[in-house]
Amino acid sequence: MGEAKRRKQTGTPSSRKAGNRGLIIGIAAVVAIAVVAGLYFLTSAPEPTSDALPVAAPDAQPFPAQLDQYGVSVGDENAPVVVREFADYQCPACGRFSEASQRLKQEYVETGKVRFVYFDLPLQQHQNAMPAALAARCAGDQDAYWQMHDRLYGSQTEWSGSNDPVATFTRYAGDLGLNERRFQNCMESELHREDVEQSRQAATQLRVMGTPTVYVDNIQLTRPGWGQLSAVVERELNKQAD
Secondary structure, eight states, X not given: OOHHHHXXXXXXXXXXXXXXXXXXXXXXXHHHHHHHXXXXXXXXXXXXXXXXXXXXXXXXXXXXXXXXXXXXXXXXXXXXXXXXXXXOTTOHHHHHHXXXXXXXXXXXXXXXXXXXXXXXXXXXXXXXXXXHHHHHHHHXXXXXXXXXXXHHHHTHHHHTTOSOHHHHHHHHHHHTTOOHHHXXXXXXXXXXXXXXXXXXXXXXXXXXXXXXXXXXXXXXXXXXXXXXXXXXXXXXXXXXXX
């Protein structure tokens, strides 16, 4: 009986098929390890003394604090460190960074160590970025700016491709306990469009083009995420304490 016929009758796999299967499993394992390592690299916090952390250029000027009036601020006005983010609600990378900004608010803003300023920078290629920015500010009229801010990022995939984002955002407003009619009137009249445009102009003045762009005082993060953000904040806080 030939080898091929015997394998067919006994069900014994060929060595070539077994080898291919092992190769595929090996490649999958390598890819999985690389993904885990990449996530660790992006999210793990370097030591605040690490030379790999970004620093301000030798001739860098302080961040022009007068521009903060065009963003939305939370935290102690006299906090020793200020973190500023220029972002687009429809930007996927901004959605990922929102987890870091929420943690920043919990661990540093609420304890008075950091003030956080969020600047709207809706990009032209994102059709619902402007309505989302308006939604956050309309919610702010009812003292719910940050609740809507977090909801928009948390539900980003739901509304990003919507043909009627106002209806979706009005539903979010109702979920937050806001007056829906007041919120919808604010949205339909684009009451805060000028505010968003002024925020965008502040970004243009600073030559900020991409999102998210994050500054810790006058130091621009090179890898926005909790790891680098928290390490730079800690380093700058330690400098203030010295």
